[in-house]
Amino acid sequence: xxxxxxxxxxxxxxxxxxxxxxxxxxxxxxxxxxxxxxxxxxxxxxxxxxxxxxxxxxxxxxxxxxxxxxxxxxxxxxxxxxxxxxxxxxxxxxxxxxxxxxxxxxxxxxxxxxxxxxxxxxxxxxxxxxxxxxxxxxxxxxxxxxxxxxxxxxxxxxxxxxxxxxxxxxxxxxxxxxxxxxxxxxxxxxxxxxxxxxxxxxxxxxxxxxxxxxxxxxxxxxxxxxxxxxxxxxxxxxxxxxxxxxxxxxxxxxxxxxxxxxxxxxxxxxxxxxxxxxxxxxxxxxxxxxxxxxxxxxxxxxxxxxxxxxxxxxxxxxxxxxxxxxxxxxxxxxxxxxxxxxxxxxxxxxxxxxxxxxxxxxxxxxxxxxxxxxxxxxxxxxxxxxxxxxxxxxxxxxxxxxxxxxxxxxxxxxxxxxxxxxxxxxxxxxxxxxxxxxxxxxxxxxxxxxxxxxxxxxxxxxxxxxxxxxxxxxxxxxxxxxxxxxxxxxxxxxxxxxxxxxxxxxxxxxxxxxxxxxxxxxxxxxxxxxxxxxxxxxxxxxxxxxxxxxxxxxxxxxxxxxxxxxxxxxxxxxxxxxxxxxxxxxxxxxxx
Amino acid sequence: xxxxxxxxxxxxxxxxxxxxxxxxxxxxxxxxxxxxxxxxxxxxxxxxxxxxxxxxxxxxxxxxxxxxxxxxxxxxxxxxxxxxxxxxxxxxxxxxxxxxxxxxxxxxxxxxxxxxxxxxxxxxxxxxxxxxxxxxxxxxxxxxxxxxxxxxxxxxxxxxxxxxxxxxxxx
Numbered sequence: 001x002x003x004x005x006x007x008x009x010x011x012x013x014x015x016x017x018x019x020x021x022x023x024x025x026x027x028x029x030x031x032x033x034x035x036x037x038x039x040x041x042x043x044x045x046x047x048x049x050x051x052x053x054x055x056x057x058x059x060x061x062x063x064x065x066x067x068x069x070x071x072x073x074x075x076x077x078x079x080x081x082x083x084x085x086x087x088x089x090x091x092x093x094x095x096x097x098x099x100x101x102x103x104x105x106x107x108x109x110x111x112x113x114x115x116x117x118x119x120x121x122x123x124x125x126x127x128x129x130x131x132x133x134x135x136x137x138x139x140x141x142x143x144x145x146x147x148x149x150x151x152x153x154x155x156x157x158x159x160x161x162x163x164x165x166x167x168x169x170x171x172x173x174x175x176x177x178x179x180x181x182x183x184x185x186x187x188x189x190x191x192x193x194x195x196x197x198x199x200x201x202x203x204x205x206x207x208x209x210x211x212x213x214x215x216x217x218x219x220x221x222x223x224x225x226x227x228x229x230x231x232x233x234x235x236x237x238x239x240x241x242x243x244x245x246x247x248x249x250x251x252x253x254x255x256x257x258x259x260x261x262x263x264x265x266x267x268x269x270x271x272x273x274x275x276x277x278x279x280x281x282x283x284x285x286x287x288x289x290x291x292x293x294x295x296x297x298x299x300x301x302x303x304x305x306x307x308x309x310x311x312x313x314x315x316x317x318x319x320x321x322x323x324x325x326x327x328x329x330x331x332x333x334x335x336x337x338x339x340x341x342x343x344x345x346x347x348x349x350x351x352x353x354x355x356x357x358x359x360x361x362x363x364x365x366x367x368x369x370x371x372x373x374x375x376x377x378x379x380x381x382x383x384x385x386x387x388x389x390x391x392x393x394x395x396x397x398x399x400x401x402x403x404x405x406x407x408x409x410x411x412x413x414x415x416x417x418x419x420x421x422x423x424x425x426x427x428x429x430x431x432x433x434x435x436x437x438x439x440x441x442x443x444x445x446x447x448x449x450x451x452x453x454x455x456x457x458x459x460x461x462x463x464x465x466x467x468x469x470x471x472x473x474x475x476x477x478x479x480x481x482x483x484x485x486x487x488x489x490x491x492x493x494x495x496x497x498x499x500x501x502x503x504x505x506x507x508x509x510x511x512x513x514x515x516x517x518x519x520x521x522x523x524x525x526x527x528x529x530x531x532x533x534x535x536x537x538x539x540x541x542x543x544x545x546x547x548x549x550x551x552x553x554x555x556x557x558x559x560x561x562x563x564x565x566x567x568x569x570x571x572x573x574x575x576x577x578x579x580x581x582x583x584x585x586x587x588x589x590x591x592x
Numbered sequence: 593x594x595x596x597x598x599x600x601x602x603x604x605x606x607x608x609x610x611x612x613x614x615x616x617x618x619x620x621x622x623x624x625x626x627x628x629x630x631x632x633x634x635x636x637x638x639x640x641x642x643x644x645x646x647x648x649x650x651x652x653x654x655x656x657x658x659x660x661x662x663x664x665x666x667x668x669x670x671x672x673x674x675x676x677x678x679x680x681x682x683x684x685x686x687x688x689x690x691x692x693x694x695x696x697x698x699x700x701x702x703x704x705x706x707x708x709x710x711x712x713x714x715x716x717x718x719x720x721x722x723x724x725x726x727x728x729x730x731x732x733x734x735x736x737x738x739x740x741x742x743x744x745x746x747x748x749x750x751x752x753x754x755x756x757x758x759x760x761x762x763x
Contacts, residue, residue, distance in 0.1 A: 010709070010710065010724055011711050011713060011714055011726070013723075014711055014714055014723075014724035014726040015726060015727070046711075046713035046714060047713055049714070192708075192710065193707065193708070194708070195670040195671070195707050195708035195712075196669055196670035196671045196712055197708075197710075197712075198708075198711065198712055198713075201710040233616075233653050234665075234706060234708070234709055234710070234719075235710060236722045271609075271612075271613075272612075272613070273651075273653075274612055274653040274654060275652035275653035275706075276650060276651050276652065277707060288612065289609055290608065290609050291608065291610060291611035291612050291639075291647070292611075292647065293646055293647055294650065294651075309608070350712060350713075351713070352670075352671035352674075352713050352715060353670070353671050353675070353712075353715075354674060354675075358671075358712065358713025358714075358715075359713045390670060393670065394670075424670070424671075424712070426670045426671050426674055426712070427674075428674060432674055437673075437674075440670070440673050444707065448707075450650075553686075578679070578682055579682070579686060581679060581682075582679060582682050582683040582686050582730045583686070583730070584730070585730075585731045
């Protein structure tokens, strides 16, 4: 029987996959037994959502942009008629070799280890995960390997923490394993706070068991008895699927007492975050689990010695744990075969911003930025010019297009002044103002600073004030030196990663886009035509239909015209509030 | 039953680290954290009220004032920002006549911003309660809000009608 799978993760649902699913459900109830209907997680092609897959005898035909009408056509022509609707096929995969469809070129450079099951299995059914080889690694680790052998395997694989810092995972585990104090804890950092990164959400929504299995293996390796998943409250779907998965794992005996008869006990609970970016910092995260304000602690002692509840703790992020079962099953050598000398394996990147095909891509470490942006991302939207890529979120930096050949790995990216971070890549085009971007990030970090360190608390505020002034056209030449000096001091005098990296977006844009700062300060001009105070609002007479809505909404009476002919904005009267842009239904008001 | 705040409070067994889950259940129950809940949590857990208050104000999720029926969270993460989420915020401010952080007079909508919803490839994105809506334009967001408003008005009317019908039969 044909199996029909609808992508039902957050990105699919917000693109309208529920409507396609419901329509297929109605059709199924009219033709009982015609096909089997289920939902799945994210396959990573967010730009083609809603996605519907028709699977039969190892052939997978994935349709993109499925409206309820197209769902009906798929039912009549493909499911009943057996004829593939070629013009809507995103991917057509036969066996594991032949790949066709409009998206095949984007899939080819990818290697799926972390995302091995995302979009393939129903994340709410543990049987499907087991059917895909799930919990075999746990069986092997518990029944055939000693804790030392597990740690050696992870060390040999070269796996490094995927949360951003890139610390070798096996080494981290060995620190916690060598501690005598009991109990020990395993923590999974699912507080994916970097704006622009969403791979952890996709893994939790699409394959929660892989994370749970990785945590249990880690627990066995270090001798932990309890695990915590600290998940953002902004991810309700991830929390729901994780809860279902934990209950299923418990009823199957993968967690709880005497797991698989090995005599090993381990329990996992979910802790919901309450909205604080700094809680992605591990010591702040522990404070938050303990029910306190999430403020970082001084290190040392390191978490391996005194972590959660002051007991030995191992903390890794979602993606790191999701790698573990694959490494145990397939062996360290198979994993180390991917990537570069010092950065082994694969990394999931979240492509977003001004790129044609936004979504998730898992590639071997060391792929050049350009390949990600152009080959996988399909280039820049509307044929515009590639200007920069922002990596590492608010702690990271903007890498200019001229450095597009830089390979993405733990050595090359920091050399540019940015950081790997959790793998968010926000692509920017010539319409993105880099000074405004820097202001945006400082606005974020000064808001999220916990307030413990003076330089971070007050310094980021001062930097934000300067940047705001510059974007309003009130900057003075001394501002640039002030920004540099403040940035360096905040970097040196902050306790945790948030403060130490907060100036990065400003320092990297100063390094690579100095002329944009100068244009704002000296010429009172925004080269990207973005900063409202430094541009003129104009009406595109080709697009304007003369409805007069903009004139009615203008608080300064700056817009005049006759109905049914193009309106005109008086740039002298205009107060640059931007209200006309929000009311125009024809996208006719633009900035220059 | 599990989500009932008084039940959670009653069931509290002194386990450490329960403060934030208790606050979350209070917020789920009341829609915000009322003064009485702070006192209740402090009394049961033994954590001083000042410290409970300190935890509440540290995390952006907690609110000390009632929220509207629909909480709009506009994503202003990097990807949404690059795709002009500010325009979406301006449009909602204009449409609802409230500022960010405010609630409409009829208590239907509360407007807030959020750092990232994790739907970056569908930017700009907003969340209304637990539903996400992506690829928004000023026009589509106005349409969306008007749909919610209309549904709310219709529900209000049919409730009123049901009340009338109900009172009719009782008489």
